[in-house]
Amino acid sequence: MISPYRLALTYFNDLAIGPVRHASLLEVLGSDENIWRASADELQSGGLTRDMAIKFIEWRATQDPQALLDDTLKRGISLVTLDDPEYPQLLRAIHDAPYVLYYRGTLPPADALLVGVVGSRRATDYGLRVAADLSEKLARHHLVIVSGLAWGIDEAAHKATVKANGKTIAVLGCGLDANDSYRKIQLAEEIVSKGGAIISEYPPEMPSYTHHFPIRNRIISGMSKGTLVVEAAEKSGSLITARAALMENREVFAVPGSIHSPTSVGTNRLCRDGAHVVTSAEDILNVLGVTPRETANEARATMIPPATPEARAILELLNHEPKHIDDLAIAVALPSHTVGGTLTIMEIEGYARHVGGGNYTR
Structure with a gap:
């Protein structure tokens, strides 16, 4: 379970106690509770300026760490700290990794x-x-x-x-x-x-x-x-x-x-x-060392031509640049409703992709 003091420190993160300063304070003072209860001189020994230390002491007098933790959990928010095995491994390796992550x-x-x-x-x-x-x-x-x-x-x-x-x-x-x-x-x-x-x-x-x-x-x-x-x-x-x-x-x-x-x-x-x-x-x-593979639809679209002559004609016109359904209808000399129905089937079968606004690509 996360220490309420560690969570409470994140509320002061934006003002003074970010990941690097937190690590420095932890090294000098030993625990989050000790950081929370530290005097101005002790906070200075951990890397805060005098002004920061005084602001922190004034701010913490208005806060209840356990109430902050209880409120967070009531919101349905989960917490993970640098000490937890669930903490993202690669993120843990950076020099200024967050000491707490809130997540849903x-x-x-x-x-x-x-x-x-x-x-x-x-x-x-x-x-x-x-x-x-x-x-x-x-x-x-x-x-x-x-x-x-x-x-x-x-x-x-x-x-x-x-x-x-x-x-x-x-x-x-x-x-x-x-x-x-x-x-x-x-x-x-x-x-x-x-x-x-x-x-x-x-x-x-x-x-x-x-x-x-x-x-x-x-x-x-x-x-x-x-x-x-x-x-x-x-x-x-x-x-x-x-x-x-x-x-x-x-x-x-x-x-x-x-x-x-x-x-x-x-x-x-x-x-x-x-x-x-x-x-x-x-x-x-x-x-990244991952072997590329085709999805079933991609493989089908690569190896098997569409079943109907209308679909084959439309496919010849499609590439990675969007083409509007009306332009396709003119190019293949078919009514728009026929082209629209054909494109719907082609999209299901993996031959075409609707990219919005009546535009299609392969």
């Missing part, structure tokens, strides 16, 4: 292979399609997808993994109960229902602040064997995640993009500077 759902087992997928919040259609396609294929190879539940690339990665019945981990830059977007809450619930987890190092109602996200990113890369960057501008939080991965000697993957696209400046630079260039899921699987 199921943490991956020790032998699971985790890959971070990050990118721009202002992703292009290209980026969203690539993130979804790669995440889905990795999930079908039983890799766990780790991302940040942000708009754009993160959301696309989580949704595609859930759709593939895979497991995904969402790492928040706020407390688990501070999400104020219904869309994010709904996706978080879907992630948990599929055997994944929502995690944070922040107390349940801690709001998200701008400085939380670069700090959060080290958890995404720290949990993962490798990190995939799909789209990133020149100055992007995704590049911070990539740098954190490199610092911990993890693999970095990048998807190249148009030289004219602002959201590809960062990824193209990563490719230039030595990141693994990714043009398919197989590029990632090979680096």
Whole structure:
């Protein structure tokens, strides 16, 4: 059972006692309870400034550690600390690993292979399609997808993994109960229902602040064997995640993009500077030592042509660039309702993919 004093210290995390200072205080004072009860001089000996120590002492006088723990558990939130065997093994190895993780759902087992997928919040259609396609294929190879539940690339990665019945981990830059977007809450619930987890190092109602996200990113890369960057501008939080991965000697993957696209400046630079260039899921699987395999639908679509002449004609027109159903109907000289019905069957059989707005790809 987690010490209530350790949990209570996380409430002061954002002000002064982060992972590095906590480790320093623990080394000097011996236990979380001793840290909690320490004098200003003792706190200074463990690395706090005088002002920090006084603020902490004033703050703790208003707090009840056991009440904070009881409230957390009543919310249905689980806790894991650096001392627990369930703590993510790769994350434990980074120099500033969170000393407590709050989570809902199921943490991956020790032998699971985790890959971070990050990118721009202002992703292009290209980026969203690539993130979804790669995440889905990795999930079908039983890799766990780790991302940040942000708009754009993160959301696309989580949704595609859930759709593939895979497991995904969402790492928040706020407390688990501070999400104020219904869309994010709904996706978080879907992630948990599929055997994944929502995690944070922040107390349940801690709001998200701008400085939380670069700090959060080290958890995404720290949990993962490798990190995939799909789209990133020149100055992007995704590049911070990539740098954190490199610092911990993890693999970095990048998807190249148009030289004219602002959201590809960062990824193209990563490719230039030595990141693994990714043009398919197989590029990632090979680096991580996973043997690529076709799903039943992919194998069927590769080896057996569609049964009807209409489907065969449509398949000839499909590639990785989206084509609208009306354009397909004109190209094959068939009514839109016939093309729509044919595409539905083709999607079920693995020949086509609906990417939204009446657009289809292979």
